Amino acid sequence: MQENIRALREKTLAALREAESSRALYELKVGFQSELKKVMSGMRELSKEERPAFGKLVNELKESMEEAFEGRAAEIREKEMQAKYAAERIDVTMPGRKFRPGALHPVTIVKNQLIDIFAGMGFKVYEGPEVETDYYNFTALNTPEDHPARDMQDTFYIADKLLLRTQTSAGQIRVMEQEKPPIKILSPGRVFRSDDDATHSPMFHQMEGLVVDRNITLCDLQGMLAEFARRMFDSSTKVRLRPSYFPFTEPSVEVDLSCAECGGKGCRLCKGTGWIEVLGAGMVNRKVLENCNIDPDEYTGFAFGMGIERIAMLKYGINNIRALFENDERFLGQFR
């Protein structure tokens, strides 16, 4: 019996010296405990007189081994910490990684600025869906099927009567169907047309505005546009309205701003005219109001729609719309 105890002690101490990791130590401990149990079960074979002495020896073994395990565990912990420190060491003399902050895209900058300007005049923002029905995008805007104005915009159809909206004007109808005048909304968003050249992209952004109330006139439109032009460009910017045609407005106007580049004297940007066309607008057509159950004898309204890329191109002197979609960091970094 005593021999067994001694052998277990020797064997365990030898193994302890070899154990190099917490894991090995743990396994060793489990092994030791099960062997200790085996030794203790030998107690049954002893006589009553022999048992106390044996019990004492076993206790001594347990205690001394516990101490030995604890001692070795501390050594291993220390070693493992050192190894961890070594592995995680950082070279503080290495050059740092350059921190490159992001920036808003120029289209987003201009969109936010437009929202700021018009929110200051009491407009609320409404965002309509990008996938629209033929009704909202065309029919309700006084552009029924086989109306020639449909050809003004090359439309992407998804299914019969379902399309990618070609204009944020579609949102006008959605708002007028849901709200009673007074209405004063601004509707920014993506629009889609089968169009692609230096000044046209198949996807671009528009900002729509709509005001409906009693006694709204073309003068209100002109005054508001003048304020917009001064705030968006500079305080000397002038506004000019030219007669035009849109099915959903009557009368319709095309709006020019005095050229910011030459101050109206005529240059390459404004093609010598001194004016730059920036948006379409007009008085909401009676038929459109009727389509939304708004009485055109009681209420009138004006609407306008502009291309956000176009405004950004004018404001920042960008001559190719593609620069706004290529995500070239050398270009985008200039707006930081």
Ligand code: DAH
């Ligand atoms: N929806 C027109 C377009 O995409 C722009 C426009 C013109 C919007 C006149 C309007 C408007 O609200 O009154 O070309």
